[in-house]
Amino acid sequence: MEPETTQNGDLIQRVEEALDTIRPMLQMDGGDVELIAVESGVVRLRLVGACDDCPMSALTLRAGIERTLKQAVPEVESVEAE
Numbered sequence: 001m002e003p004e005t006t007q008n009g010d011l012i013q014r015v016e017e018a019l020d021t022i023r024p025m026l027q028m029d030g031g032d033v034e035l036i037a038v039e040s041g042v043v044r045l046r047l048v049g050a051c052d053d054c055p056m057s058a059l060t061l062r063a064g065i066e067r068t069l070k071q072a073v074p075e076v077e078s079v080e081a082e
Helices: 002-028 057-072
Strands: 031-039 042-049 078-081
Touching: 002 031, 002 042, 002 057, 042 057, 057 078
Parallel strands: 042 078
Antiparallel strands: 031 042
């Protein structure tokens, strides 16, 4: 089980690093994103601040966040918002 935990920790770290490249753009508009979990290639996020109730949040999630995460972390298969 140790290697799996290490691999998952590395995956989470790479996802967080990719999110850090997106955060400045979200924060400029008063929003942000929080990582909830990474499970079996699915990244679960929470959009917060202005992003929480923004009508463009679905587009931001798919066109911006998901695309960026998939490019930076090939193990990411999809992104879901909570």
